[in-house]
Amino acid sequence: MKMKIAITMRHLFLMLYVSLFLGVLAGILVQLFLHPHAYFWWEEIPVFSAVYGFVGCVIIIIASKALGHHWLQKEEDYYEKH
Amino acid sequence: MIEWFHPGFIFLFGAFLVPLLKGKKRLKQAYILLLPALAFVNLLLMSKGVLLSEGKTWALTFLGYELTLGRIDRLSMVFAYVFVIASFCMFLYSLHIKENWQHVSAFLYIGSTLGVVFAGDLFTLFFFWEIMAWASLFLIWYGKTKSAFGAGFRYIMVHSFGGVCLLAGVLIHLHNGGSLAFDSFTWGIGGEYLGVNLIFLAFIINAAVPPLHAWLADAYPEASVTGAVFLTAFTTKSAIYVLIRGFPGVDILIWLGAIMALYGVVFAVLENDIRRLLAYHIISQVGYMVAGVGMGVFGTAAGEMAINGAAAHAFCHILYKAVLFMGMGAIIEVTGRSKLTELGGLYKYMPITFGLYMIGAFSISGFPLFNGFVSKTMVVQASAMWDYSSIWLMLELASVGTFLHTGLKLPWGVWFARDKPVCEAREPPKNMLAAMGITAFLCTLLGVYPQILYNILPYPVHYEPFAVGHVVAMCQLLLFTFVAFWLLRAMLHGTPTITLDTDWFYRIPGKKVIRFCEGPLMAFANYTDRNVMKMAGFFVWVSRNPFAALRIKGKEVRLKVEKPVVSPESVEAYERDLEEVKKRQPAEEPMVRLNIGTAMLLALLFTALYLIAMFIHGWLIK
Numbered sequence: 001m002k003m004k005i006a007i008t009m010r011h012l013f014l015m016l017y018v019s020l021f022l023g024v025l026a027g028i029l030v031q032l033f034l035h036p037h038a039y040f041w042w043e044e045i046p047v048f049s050a051v052y053g054f055v056g057c058v059i060i061i062i063a064s065k066a067l068g069h070h071w072l073q074k075e076e077d078y079y080e081k082h
Numbered sequence: 083m084i085e086w087f088h089p090g091f092i093f094l095f096g097a098f099l100v101p102l103l104k105g106k107k108r109l110k111q112a113y114i115l116l117l118p119a120l121a122f123v124n125l126l127l128m129s130k131g132v133l134l135s136e137g138k139t140w141a142l143t144f145l146g147y148e149l150t151l152g153r154i155d156r157l158s159m160v161f162a163y164v165f166v167i168a169s170f171c172m173f174l175y176s177l178h179i180k181e182n183w184q185h186v187s188a189f190l191y192i193g194s195t196l197g198v199v200f201a202g203d204l205f206t207l208f209f210f211w212e213i214m215a216w217a218s219l220f221l222i223w224y225g226k227t228k229s230a231f232g233a234g235f236r237y238i239m240v241h242s243f244g245g246v247c248l249l250a251g252v253l254i255h256l257h258n259g260g261s262l263a264f265d266s267f268t269w270g271i272g273g274e275y276l277g278v279n280l281i282f283l284a285f286i287i288n289a290a291v292p293p294l295h296a297w298l299a300d301a302y303p304e305a306s307v308t309g310a311v312f313l314t315a316f317t318t319k320s321a322i323y324v325l326i327r328g329f330p331g332v333d334i335l336i337w338l339g340a341i342m343a344l345y346g347v348v349f350a351v352l353e354n355d356i357r358r359l360l361a362y363h364i365i366s367q368v369g370y371m372v373a374g375v376g377m378g379v380f381g382t383a384a385g386e387m388a389i390n391g392a393a394a395h396a397f398c399h400i401l402y403k404a405v406l407f408m409g410m411g412a413i414i415e416v417t418g419r420s421k422l423t424e425l426g427g428l429y430k431y432m433p434i435t436f437g438l439y440m441i442g443a444f445s446i447s448g449f450p451l452f453n454g455f456v457s458k459t460m461v462v463q464a465s466a467m468w469d470y471s472s473i474w475l476m477l478e479l480a481s482v483g484t485f486l487h488t489g490l491k492l493p494w495g496v497w498f499a500r501d502k503p504v505c506e507a508r509e510p511p512k513n514m515l516a517a518m519g520i521t522a523f524l525c526t527l528l529g530v531y532p533q534i535l536y537n538i539l540p541y542p543v544h545y546e547p548f549a550v551g552h553v554v555a556m557c558q559l560l561l562f563t564f565v566a567f568w569l570l571r572a573m574l575h576g577t578p579t580i581t582l583d584t585d586w587f588y589r590i591p592g593k594k595v596i597r598f599c600e601g602p603l604m605a606f607a608n609y610t611d612r613n614v615m616k617m618a619g620f621f622v623w624v625s626r627n628p629f630a631a632l633r634i635k636g637k638e639v640r641l642k643v644e645k646p647v648v649s650p651e652s653v654e655a656y657e658r659d660l661e662e663v664k665k666r667q668p669a670e671e672p673m674v675r676l677n678i679g680t681a682m683l684l685a686l687l688f689t690a691l692y693l694i695a696m697f698i699h700g701w702l703i704k
Contacts, residue, residue: 016561016564019557019561020561020562020565023554023557023558023561023562024558026554026557027554027555027558030550030551030554034550034551036549036550036551039466039467039469039474040466040471040474043551043555047558048555049554049555049556049558049559049562050558050559050561050562051562052478052479052482052559053482053558053559053560053561053562053563053566054562054563054565054566055566056478056479056482056483056563057482057483057486057562057563057566057567057570058566058570060347060348060351060479060482060483060486061351061486061566061570061573061574063348064347064348064349064351064352065351065352065573067348067352068351068352068579068581071582072352072581072582072583073352073577073579073580073581073582074579074580074581074582075578075579075580076578076579076580078580078582079580079589079590082590082593
């Protein structure tokens with residue numbers, strides 16, 4: 001049983017790596033051969049969306065957590081107590 | 083021959099038959115599903131030109147005003163379609179609910195929303211606007227907890243304030259020579275635009291634009307499991323409709339919308355309550371629509387794209403948000419738990435719910451072939467056509483955040499995250515699963531064949547969602563969001579906390595104000611009241627026989643003054659004399675007092691009499 005789960009997880013990761021690779025590859029190919037109409041300069045960078053997705057996600061998590069930790073998050077009975 | 087039958091009236095009047103079908107379970111269920119189906123047929127007939135077709139209006143004369151209850155055009159039709167279709171799915175989801183009045187509230191809520199959508203003048207709009215607020219309140223109170231009651235109370239306070247703003251705005255607008263017709267207003271800020279500004283304020287309160295959004299995240303997660311599903315669709319999306327109608331191309335909305343989109347995302351990171359997390363994503367998604375309205379300048383290609391985008395996104399949003407809330411509602415229904423810290427590992431019990439929820443999650447995240455992708459990208463495209471680079475970047479970032487929470491963090495935390503399930507669970511009742519299934523199917527259908535949706539949008543659509551560049555960019559964005567999530571997932575566990583939001587401003591100082599009112603202010607009021615009553619009693623006593631009263635007081639004073647100096651015998655004589663005089667003045671009797679209820683009844687009676695007299699008068703003159 002345990003073996004089976006391990007294999008499934010490995011398969012999932014393999015799929016993830018392949019799709020990440022294909023996504024980047026497709027981005028590069030599209031920019032090289034199709035030249036879609038770009039409104040902003042950064043849209044012409046082939047892997048812009050990938051980088052933006054990754055960096056954006058990290059920033060959202062860290063910035064929100066910091067905001068919550070230092071200011072906004074309170075214990076659950078905050079409104080009963082105050 | 084009936085000229086037109088208002089689809090909203092099917093809900094509004096049909097609602098009251100539900101309690102009459104008590105005890106006949108099957109019949110009642112069939113009836114509940116029949117009403118939205120009838121309304122849908124009505125809409126189809128309208129689109130085919132039977133019963134008042136597009137481009138026509140239907141008005142009623144009332145007290146000298148021409149009230150336009152029906153304005154049918156492409157914009158009102160697209161919203162009416164989605165409201166009716168979604169209501170069918172939602173009633174299917176709540177079919178097992180035995181409380182008739184919960185169904186009645188939902189029917190009134192939807193009927194009044196349709197009233198808002200077809201309203202062609204400002205009075206009709208206001209009328210249905212108010213029913214909408216009160217009917218939805220009961221869906222929150224049916225949560226039946228102490229916190230639901232409190233949240234509902236705050237909800238109706240905020241919406242009453244919004245309602246008053248709307249009414250005041252309409253009256254000032256009319257007073258300044260504005261027209262009663264509900265069309266796009268001339269926008270400006272300041273004195274002469276006060277009426278328009280107040281109407282705008284009322285609209286953005288209902289659209290939950292920060293900082294006026296806290297009612298949404300406060301109240302929706304406290305509603306009953308099925309009530310919350312209804313709530314997600316109607317209030318905010320009807321607000322988007324009225325904004326499109328009244329304030330297209332008002333540029334402040336662009337920034338408000340983009341900020342809103344990110345605001346919801348930031349708060350969703352911090353949230354532990356599963357439905358509150360989704361509620362913050364309503365705010366975030368409505369941000370796209372608000373930004374779309376702001377970019378919707380009449381007569382420009384980019385403006386038409388933006389309005390189409392806002393309407394299409396409202397359409398898609400209602401469907402996928404319903405799936406998401408249905409999924410989380412199912413979790414609460416079977417486990418009784420609603421916090422991420424108390425959930426986890428439930429996949430093996432509820433794989434179907436998980437699968438259907440994920441369709442909603444992929445839709446809201448905008449995966450290609452799901453409906454969010456075909457509508458959200460229209461708004462983003464409009465921002466590119468206007469060359470708003472920072473808006474574009476903010477909206478794309480909000481997409482990342484949306485996938486992170488609704489697509490990854492929430493399902494991960496609820497169905498996985500732990501090796502062992504935290505509690506027993508099972509799939510929810512069949513009607514709930516069926517409702518999720520149908521709604522999820524619609525999400526995918528629109529994602530694969532967006533043309534169905536594009537054909538009913540207000541303007542002709544010149545947009546190709548599946549352009550290779552778009553698809554590849556979106557895939558990259560979402561795939562790498564997943565990578566970041568996987569690396570940082572340890573940071574994303576729920577924490578047993580709540581997050582302060584702008585409702586703090588009326589919850590904490592509000593409490594203090596109430597405490598002040600109950601304590602010192604009440605004491606002062608009682609003191610004043612007591613003394614005023616005493617004085618009033620004295621005057622009444624005097625007025626009964628002023629001469630005797632004067633003599634009594636005179637003798638009392640004389641007694642007091644002379645007592646220390648004269649002999650005890652004279653004092654006794656004086657006192658006897660005083661008693662004698664006092665007997666002549668009637669004793670103080672309590673005045674006849676009415677309680678407030680009786681007084682109100684009398685006032686109402688007089689008003690009614692006055693009204694009847696006025697009607698008869700008007701009738702005679704005619």
